[in-house]
Amino acid sequence: MVTALKRLLIGRPLKSTELGEQKLSKTKALAILSSDALSSVAYGPEQILIVLVTLGAAALWYSLPIAVGILILLIALILSYRQIIYAYPRGGGAYMVSRVNLGADFGLIAGGSLLVDYILTVAVSVSAGADAITSAFPILHDHKVAIAVAFVLLITLLNLRGITESASILAYPVYLFVFALIIMIGVGLFNISSGVVPAENHTSIGTPVAGISLFLLLKAFASGSSALTGVEAISNAIPNFRDPAPKNAAKTLVSMGLILAVLFSGITFLAYYYGITPSARETVVSQIASQTFGRNWMYYFIQGTTALILVFAANTGYSAFPLLAVNLARDKYLPRMLSNRGDRLVFSNGIVTLGVAAIILILIFKGNTEHLIPLYAVGVFIPFTLAQTGMMLKWLREKPANWVTKFIINTIGTFICFIVTMMFFITKLTQVWPVFIFLPIIIILFHQIRKHYEAVGEQLRIQEAASALPIQGNIIVLPVSGITTVVENSLNYAKSLSPDQIIAVYVGFDRENIIKLEEKWKKVHPDIRIVTLYSYYRSIIGPLSKFIDFVNKKANENHYNVTVIIPQFIPKKGWHYFLHNQSSLMIREFLLLRKNVVVSTVPFHLKK
């Protein structure tokens, strides 16, 4: 039944040989891997204006030079990640670059903050989507958290169905969004050039502004550069591309950069020219759309696709997180099971982990995840900075052809990313301080995990010198609860193993029963030794454990092995388990955990 439900939800299992068919074309990859980056143009330009407007509407023209700065940063990032993709074609992005060029700990900082970041992406974008829905339908207001959780479950399920399937579905909202915004920008620019839009709405470039400072401009720049989060996703997910994977990934990255540049500069320019001031009641994109088209169907189309892409931005996390986790798991910093492919050939454990973590975040913050946004931006710019620094060192060390150009690109990138990161720490410390707590914790955890795996590996390696002494013989201990078919069954099995000794053990709670059982046993099985133990405290495990210690000690002296045979009822119906003391289960787990004995479970399948 579980199997049937699983099939219904995620589809039939795929054979390992079908992996090739599960790779992404460039068009589909662009859709699922860029939804995070592209969706951020819906709020990035607005972030710049929010900082500038504190000095009055006259300061808004500064958005244009700031946008130019962000475009320069975007170009540096795209060129740099293009180099990373070719240099580390197995994916892992910033984690790999930092680990190889800067050392393990820097790799873990980059990897750890990106992992946390993808969880934040999912929680933040899904909550934003739930917000949009509850704003449109106030009757749903009390169910915001439930809606957000439902979205996470939906996207998790979609991703568990396999990459190609989720990409086919998610491509529509992404391309519709890009299409809608490009039309809006085109019509806007046409209106401006044809003089429909009055030029006096905006202050002209260069108007002097009282109180302007480098600090404020940098703050606006840092806020606006939150639009660049998600640019790194493709570098983590290279193995999902069709062959030649690195080449396809690089091309996709460049396309994404171009679209992002067009949308970002278009929106920033229209906002400036229309003289739009940010408002708590209406987003900047909504203001531009309504000035361009009026409140007609085109306006609602833009609003609708924007809401959709905000939700599906979460999907970028689902594409990048599992692959980044696989890279960390292969290096033994995360549990090995994260690198297992599930029924649909995706790394299901990573997908489920991401979904569960995002749901926990949503529940903790009751769906109000807006104040996690700065945390999330800083969590991207730390790995950005580390990756760029790592590439700088790589070029210095390897000095390939054209290394000076490459080095300059990464140096500019490092410089800008470092400043943005610092600006986040300086201006938003009240919101980003948790980084200083959870990053060290995560890194310690990574090291602990690796330490354990290395210790296990060492213990599993066969050492020539210490090859085990062969076992000389077997003693079988058979706890019995009376003389029933179950006991006969187990005894039958014990006899068939031809051991050197079988000892039946009975633990009784009152003397009378013990004597009765001893007498009966001697009549029925005169050839099998029975040991009876009186339990003062009505516990079976206590006296049994002491007896097994005693037998085990004797046995070990002679290189004998002790096997405890435990009969177990297997009822026909699940709820019947409640009707049987789970002593056999408890004894089994106790012995395995605490004693060095083999535990053989003899099932007794109840027929009704």
Add this chain to the structure above:
Amino acid sequence: MVTALKRLLIGRPLKSTELGEQKLSKTKALAILSSDALSSVAYGPEQILIVLVTLGAAALWYSLPIAVGILILLIALILSYRQIIYAYPRGGGAYMVSRVNLGADFGLIAGGSLLVDYILTVAVSVSAGADAITSAFPILHDHKVAIAVAFVLLITLLNLRGITESASILAYPVYLFVFALIIMIGVGLFNISSGVVPAENHTSIGTPVAGISLFLLLKAFASGSSALTGVEAISNAIPNFRDPAPKNAAKTLVSMGLILAVLFSGITFLAYYYGITPSARETVVSQIASQTFGRNWMYYFIQGTTALILVFAANTGYSAFPLLAVNLARDKYLPRMLSNRGDRLVFSNGIVTLGVAAIILILIFKGNTEHLIPLYAVGVFIPFTLAQTGMMLKWLREKPANWVTKFIINTIGTFICFIVTMMFFITKLTQVWPVFIFLPIIIILFHQIRKHYEAVGEQLRIQEAASALPIQGNIIVLPVSGITTVVENSLNYAKSLSPDQIIAVYVGFDRENIIKLEEKWKKVHPDIRIVTLYSYYRSIIGPLSKFIDFVNKKANENHYNVTVIIPQFIPKKGWHYFLHNQSSLMIREFLLLRKNVVVSTVPFHLKK
């Protein structure tokens, strides 16, 4: 560590031989078994007045004849339960009487409704206590549910510490409450006789009242008789008394009846004479106390002990529920584990079940359990009626000395209890309808449980005819994941069992690894046969299961047995379990549930 915590909370384990010291003296038994019944005088008389006052203050004198009626019912119940105690000295009260005299299903109706009732008692009385506290300290208002849950945990823990210990602690509030009320009644009566209280406060007996009807009087009677709930508790808990248990229990029952009669009639009379009308703002007991003493320390003493006894009324449930459950479990209607004595010789599983169920009720109703009170009253009067009817039949059938007197007592009891039950159904159907749903469900469940135990018993009985064929030999299947010390260890064990055949099985996810392993295996263990299986769907269980089916079929044909040896890692630290695929655990459970093979677990204790 778990053991240490357990000791701290509930004390050292007691030996079974210490059971005698855990029996209750009459004084202590009276305290813990009567807290429910006695606490109800705090609200019983008030319930009568609430019904009567709907016809105006002039109707309040009817409380006196109604109280006389309730006293008659009380006498009938006490005499009848005294007879039940002697007739069924092993406890079980209404359940036993009904089962023996009316048939199993009536017994189950009585037992089932009492079990549910004790859960309701705990939830209702503890919520009332939490209410009293949050009324006194409004700052705690938001934590009402938490306080109620904490009370349940406290009382559960106290009861897990053993009967004598909980009785020693709980005796104080009960006797203080009785003491305080008796002083109040005494002072009140003295004031009345010395003429301090003006006689014109109340209408004289016999004043005609417009609109009075038999129906209304019966309704008032039924409401007031909710003060008699808890009278049955002693009959369920006879085995907790010191020897001679039935005699001591009977004496305790009579003492309780006397105290209850004095308190009930005293309060009703004072309320009448003082001319008190029920009010939503102040309880009747509070009004009497403040008129008798004014708001001095005596008033607060009475209020305080009343609040305390309302909480500790829950304890009666804790004394009666586990013993009633033991009786049902002995008759196989409830899981057997309810009849196991815990570390402190109490029936801990029953105590914990009661606590958990009460907490669930409190959480579901968010601590507002007042409207469960009628449900709870009807749940007591159904078994009252059944028990009385059962006793009637018993006397008719057995005709012992004085059977006519005994028969008359029970006939009067049956008649009144039946009328009260009907009044609840007629006047409070909107609150008591759940009885018609949960009682049938519980009774069906009881039967299902018994059916299962009987089926199991039959399967465990050794039949001479069908004695099992001896096992001719053993085939050992050893799933391997490579060539490591763990595998060597298991193989070593397999060889020591001198089976007829050992088959190593490797399930691989890619052809290359399979070939590599086969070659390596043949070099290291040329004498052990290896079977390699290719898994298309990256599942180990699938191919392994098919292979075992195949081996099992062959083996069964020759009366051979199949043993699957599964190595299991035992990490040193709990969290390390997350770092290992739990495949060995899953394979073990799958094989035990689905296949007829013995599963031997060979532990491999990791040293770091």
